[in-house]
Amino acid sequence: MTPDESPATTPHKPAGSASGEPLFEHTYDGIQEYDNPMPRWWVMIFWATIVFAVVYVANVLPIVGWGKGWHANYVDEMAAAEKKYAGSRAPQAAPPDDALLALAADPTERESGKVVYMKNCMPCHRVDAGGVIGPNLTDDFWIHGAKPGDIHRVVTAGVLDKGMPAWGAVLKPGEIERVTAYVISVHDTHPENPKAPQGVEAKPDAEPHDHAGHEPGAEGGAP
Numbered sequence: 001m002t003p004d005e006s007p008a009t010t011p012h013k014p015a016g017s018a019s020g021e022p023l024f025e026h027t028y029d030g031i032q033e034y035d036n037p038m039p040r041w042w043v044m045i046f047w048a049t050i051v052f053a054v055v056y057v058a059n060v061l062p063i064v065g066w067g068k069g070w071h072a073n074y075v076d077e078m079a080a081a082e083k084k085y086a087g088s089r090a091p092q093a094a095p096p097d098d099a100l101l102a103l104a105a106d107p108t109e110r111e112s113g114k115v116v117y118m119k120n121c122m123p124c125h126r127v128d129a130g131g132v133i134g135p136n137l138t139d140d141f142w143i144h145g146a147k148p149g150d151i152h153r154v155v156t157a158g159v160l161d162k163g164m165p166a167w168g169a170v171l172k173p174g175e176i177e178r179v180t181a182y183v184i185s186v187h188d189t190h191p192e193n194p195k196a197p198q199g200v201e202a203k204p205d206a207e208p209h210d211h212a213g214h215e216p217g218a219e220g221g222a223p
Protein backbone atom coordinates (compact mmCIF):
# COMPACT_ATOMS: atom_id res chain seq x y z
CA MET A 1 0.00 0.00 0.00
CA THR A 2 2.50 2.60 1.13
CA PRO A 3 5.68 3.12 -0.80
CA ASP A 4 7.78 1.86 2.13
CA GLU A 5 6.49 -1.57 1.56
CA SER A 6 7.64 -1.59 -2.02
CA PRO A 7 10.53 -3.92 -2.74
CA ALA A 8 12.69 -0.94 -3.80
CA THR A 9 13.40 -0.02 -0.17
CA THR A 10 13.95 -3.58 0.86
CA PRO A 11 17.43 -4.19 2.22
CA HIS A 12 19.22 -7.34 1.45
CA LYS A 13 17.45 -10.60 1.55
CA PRO A 14 19.72 -13.08 3.22
CA ALA A 15 19.48 -16.70 2.52
CA GLY A 16 17.32 -18.53 4.96
CA SER A 17 14.42 -16.08 4.78
CA ALA A 18 11.90 -18.73 4.10
CA SER A 19 8.93 -16.46 3.57
CA GLY A 20 10.88 -14.07 1.38
CA GLU A 21 10.53 -11.26 3.96
CA PRO A 22 13.62 -9.08 4.54
CA LEU A 23 15.62 -10.16 7.58
CA PHE A 24 18.25 -8.39 9.64
CA GLU A 25 21.67 -9.84 9.35
CA HIS A 26 22.20 -10.45 13.02
CA THR A 27 21.07 -13.51 14.85
CA TYR A 28 20.65 -13.84 18.58
CA ASP A 29 20.74 -17.38 19.83
CA GLY A 30 19.73 -18.44 16.41
CA ILE A 31 16.75 -16.10 16.33
CA GLN A 32 16.47 -13.75 13.40
CA GLU A 33 14.41 -10.58 13.09
CA TYR A 34 12.28 -9.40 10.23
CA ASP A 35 13.27 -5.94 9.03
CA ASN A 36 9.85 -4.33 8.88
CA PRO A 37 10.15 -0.55 8.75
CA MET A 38 7.44 1.41 10.59
CA PRO A 39 4.89 2.94 8.22
CA ARG A 40 5.78 6.46 7.15
CA TRP A 41 2.71 8.05 8.78
CA TRP A 42 3.74 6.51 12.09
CA VAL A 43 7.28 7.82 11.79
CA MET A 44 5.98 11.29 10.91
CA ILE A 45 3.79 11.38 14.02
CA PHE A 46 6.71 10.19 16.10
CA TRP A 47 8.93 13.03 14.89
CA ALA A 48 6.08 15.50 15.23
CA THR A 49 5.70 14.65 18.92
CA ILE A 50 9.40 15.33 19.46
CA VAL A 51 9.19 18.66 17.66
CA PHE A 52 6.06 19.54 19.63
CA ALA A 53 7.76 18.66 22.94
CA VAL A 54 10.68 20.96 22.14
CA VAL A 55 8.38 23.85 21.22
CA TYR A 56 6.24 23.18 24.26
CA VAL A 57 9.14 23.19 26.69
CA ALA A 58 10.53 26.31 25.07
CA ASN A 59 7.29 28.15 25.65
CA VAL A 60 6.54 26.88 29.14
CA LEU A 61 9.81 27.64 30.80
CA PRO A 62 10.60 31.34 30.82
CA ILE A 63 14.37 30.85 30.53
CA VAL A 64 14.31 29.27 27.11
CA GLY A 65 12.01 30.12 24.27
CA TRP A 66 10.02 33.20 23.52
CA GLY A 67 7.47 35.23 25.41
CA LYS A 68 7.13 34.90 29.13
CA GLY A 69 6.12 31.27 29.02
CA TRP A 70 2.82 29.73 29.96
CA HIS A 71 3.66 29.48 33.60
CA ALA A 72 4.49 33.18 33.86
CA ASN A 73 1.33 34.03 31.93
CA TYR A 74 -0.69 31.96 34.35
CA VAL A 75 0.87 33.73 37.33
CA ASP A 76 0.15 37.09 35.70
CA GLU A 77 -3.46 36.20 35.05
CA MET A 78 -3.95 34.99 38.60
CA ALA A 79 -2.46 38.21 39.95
CA ALA A 80 -4.75 40.27 37.71
CA ALA A 81 -7.80 38.29 38.82
CA GLU A 82 -6.79 38.62 42.44
CA LYS A 83 -6.62 42.39 41.99
CA LYS A 84 -9.95 42.44 40.20
CA TYR A 85 -11.87 40.38 42.76
CA ALA A 86 -10.13 41.38 45.98
CA GLY A 87 -12.65 44.17 46.45
CA SER A 88 -15.65 41.87 46.29
CA ARG A 89 -14.11 39.44 48.77
CA ALA A 90 -13.25 42.06 51.37
CA PRO A 91 -15.78 42.27 54.17
CA GLN A 92 -18.55 44.64 53.23
CA ALA A 93 -19.64 47.41 55.53
CA ALA A 94 -23.38 47.42 56.10
CA PRO A 95 -25.13 49.86 53.82
CA PRO A 96 -27.01 52.66 55.58
CA ASP A 97 -30.28 51.63 57.22
CA ASP A 98 -32.24 53.88 54.87
CA ALA A 99 -30.84 52.05 51.87
CA LEU A 100 -31.84 48.67 53.33
CA LEU A 101 -35.31 49.95 54.22
CA ALA A 102 -35.69 51.27 50.70
CA LEU A 103 -34.75 47.83 49.35
CA ALA A 104 -37.29 46.23 51.69
CA ALA A 105 -39.96 48.58 50.34
CA ASP A 106 -39.18 47.64 46.75
CA PRO A 107 -41.22 44.57 45.71
CA THR A 108 -38.73 43.35 43.09
CA GLU A 109 -35.75 43.57 45.44
CA ARG A 110 -37.78 41.88 48.15
CA GLU A 111 -38.74 39.10 45.75
CA SER A 112 -35.11 38.44 44.80
CA GLY A 113 -34.24 38.51 48.50
CA LYS A 114 -36.96 35.93 49.05
CA VAL A 115 -35.31 33.66 46.48
CA VAL A 116 -32.04 33.87 48.42
CA TYR A 117 -33.93 33.25 51.65
CA MET A 118 -35.74 30.17 50.38
CA LYS A 119 -32.52 28.71 49.08
CA ASN A 120 -30.28 29.40 52.08
CA CYS A 121 -32.15 30.45 55.19
CA MET A 122 -35.46 28.61 55.12
CA PRO A 123 -34.12 25.30 56.52
CA CYS A 124 -33.20 26.97 59.81
CA HIS A 125 -35.56 29.93 59.99
CA ARG A 126 -38.59 28.17 58.46
CA VAL A 127 -40.34 28.91 55.23
CA ASP A 128 -42.46 31.62 56.90
CA ALA A 129 -39.50 32.86 58.99
CA GLY A 130 -41.27 31.68 62.14
CA GLY A 131 -38.07 29.98 63.29
CA VAL A 132 -36.98 26.39 64.01
CA ILE A 133 -33.25 26.05 64.53
CA GLY A 134 -32.73 29.76 64.07
CA PRO A 135 -34.90 32.33 65.80
CA ASN A 136 -38.21 33.69 64.66
CA LEU A 137 -37.37 36.60 62.34
CA THR A 138 -40.87 38.06 62.28
CA ASP A 139 -41.33 39.06 65.91
CA ASP A 140 -40.09 42.01 67.94
CA PHE A 141 -37.45 40.00 69.77
CA TRP A 142 -33.91 40.16 68.57
CA ILE A 143 -30.72 38.68 69.93
CA HIS A 144 -28.43 40.82 67.83
CA GLY A 145 -30.45 43.94 67.25
CA ALA A 146 -33.46 44.92 65.21
CA LYS A 147 -31.97 47.63 63.04
CA PRO A 148 -31.47 46.91 59.35
CA GLY A 149 -27.73 47.34 59.84
CA ASP A 150 -27.76 44.84 62.73
CA ILE A 151 -29.52 42.26 60.60
CA HIS A 152 -27.09 42.86 57.74
CA ARG A 153 -24.17 42.48 60.14
CA VAL A 154 -25.46 39.20 61.62
CA VAL A 155 -26.20 37.77 58.20
CA THR A 156 -22.74 38.74 56.93
CA ALA A 157 -20.67 37.63 59.93
CA GLY A 158 -22.96 34.90 61.29
CA VAL A 159 -22.96 33.70 64.88
CA LEU A 160 -20.74 30.73 64.35
CA ASP A 161 -20.81 29.30 67.87
CA LYS A 162 -24.62 29.40 67.83
CA GLY A 163 -25.02 27.75 64.46
CA MET A 164 -25.75 30.79 62.29
CA PRO A 165 -23.43 30.60 59.27
CA ALA A 166 -21.48 33.61 58.04
CA TRP A 167 -23.15 34.36 54.73
CA GLY A 168 -20.59 36.98 53.81
CA ALA A 169 -18.35 34.16 52.65
CA VAL A 170 -21.09 32.49 50.63
CA LEU A 171 -23.43 35.08 49.16
CA LYS A 172 -22.60 38.06 46.99
CA PRO A 173 -22.88 41.47 48.66
CA GLY A 174 -26.02 42.26 46.65
CA GLU A 175 -27.62 39.02 47.76
CA ILE A 176 -26.93 39.80 51.41
CA GLU A 177 -28.53 43.21 51.02
CA ARG A 178 -31.60 41.76 49.35
CA VAL A 179 -32.02 38.89 51.82
CA THR A 180 -31.67 41.45 54.61
CA ALA A 181 -34.39 43.46 52.92
CA TYR A 182 -36.53 40.33 52.80
CA VAL A 183 -35.98 39.67 56.52
CA ILE A 184 -36.96 43.27 57.25
CA SER A 185 -40.09 42.83 55.16
CA VAL A 186 -41.34 39.71 56.99
CA HIS A 187 -41.45 41.56 60.29
CA ASP A 188 -44.89 41.40 61.91
CA THR A 189 -46.23 38.77 59.52
CA HIS A 190 -47.32 36.61 62.50
CA PRO A 191 -46.71 33.10 61.18
CA GLU A 192 -48.51 30.22 62.93
CA ASN A 193 -46.71 28.37 65.74
CA PRO A 194 -43.71 30.65 65.84
CA LYS A 195 -40.63 29.77 67.82
CA ALA A 196 -40.64 31.25 71.32
CA PRO A 197 -39.15 34.74 71.46
CA GLN A 198 -35.38 34.90 71.82
CA GLY A 199 -33.36 37.94 72.71
CA VAL A 200 -34.79 41.21 73.85
CA GLU A 201 -37.75 43.14 72.60
CA ALA A 202 -36.51 45.76 70.20
CA LYS A 203 -37.92 47.93 67.51
CA PRO A 204 -35.93 48.70 64.38
CA ASP A 205 -35.37 52.25 65.62
CA ALA A 206 -34.05 51.10 69.00
CA GLU A 207 -30.39 51.08 69.96
CA PRO A 208 -28.63 47.98 68.70
CA HIS A 209 -28.33 45.12 71.14
CA ASP A 210 -25.59 42.65 70.86
CA HIS A 211 -26.29 40.30 73.67
CA ALA A 212 -24.96 37.20 72.05
CA GLY A 213 -24.36 34.61 74.70
CA HIS A 214 -26.76 35.80 77.36
CA GLU A 215 -30.18 35.98 75.85
CA PRO A 216 -32.89 35.60 78.47
CA GLY A 217 -35.38 32.77 78.44
CA ALA A 218 -35.34 29.04 78.10
CA GLU A 219 -33.23 28.96 74.94
CA GLY A 220 -30.17 30.55 76.49
CA GLY A 221 -28.06 29.20 79.28
CA ALA A 222 -24.59 27.90 79.71
CA PRO A 223 -23.24 25.69 76.98
Ligand code: HEC
Binds near residue numbers: 122144198
Ligand atom coordinates in the same frame (compact mmCIF):
# COMPACT_ATOMS: atom_id res chain seq x y z
C1 HEC B 1 -27.82 26.33 59.92
C2 HEC B 1 -28.94 27.08 60.40
C3 HEC B 1 -29.11 28.50 59.93
C4 HEC B 1 -29.18 28.98 58.64
C5 HEC B 1 -29.06 28.19 57.35
C6 HEC B 1 -29.41 30.39 58.74
N1 HEC B 1 -29.49 30.76 60.03
FE1 HEC B 1 -29.84 32.63 60.72
N2 HEC B 1 -29.61 31.97 62.63
C7 HEC B 1 -29.39 30.66 63.00
C8 HEC B 1 -29.25 30.59 64.43
C9 HEC B 1 -29.04 29.32 65.25
C10 HEC B 1 -29.38 31.92 64.91
C11 HEC B 1 -29.31 32.39 66.37
C12 HEC B 1 -27.93 32.89 66.68
C13 HEC B 1 -27.77 33.22 68.14
O1 HEC B 1 -28.35 32.53 68.97
O2 HEC B 1 -27.02 34.16 68.42
C14 HEC B 1 -29.61 32.75 63.75
C15 HEC B 1 -29.79 34.12 63.80
C16 HEC B 1 -30.12 34.90 62.72
C17 HEC B 1 -30.43 36.30 62.80
C18 HEC B 1 -30.42 37.15 64.06
C19 HEC B 1 -31.69 36.96 64.77
C20 HEC B 1 -31.76 37.75 66.06
O3 HEC B 1 -32.64 37.45 66.85
O4 HEC B 1 -30.93 38.66 66.26
C21 HEC B 1 -30.76 36.72 61.54
C22 HEC B 1 -31.18 38.09 61.12
C23 HEC B 1 -30.61 35.57 60.68
N3 HEC B 1 -30.23 34.48 61.42
C24 HEC B 1 -30.82 35.61 59.32
C25 HEC B 1 -30.51 34.54 58.49
C26 HEC B 1 -30.51 34.64 57.06
C27 HEC B 1 -30.92 35.87 56.27
C28 HEC B 1 -30.13 33.43 56.59
C29 HEC B 1 -29.92 33.00 55.15
C30 HEC B 1 -29.04 33.81 54.36
C31 HEC B 1 -29.90 32.56 57.74
N4 HEC B 1 -30.13 33.28 58.87
C32 HEC B 1 -29.54 31.22 57.65
C33 HEC B 1 -29.33 29.58 62.17
C34 HEC B 1 -29.31 29.64 60.80
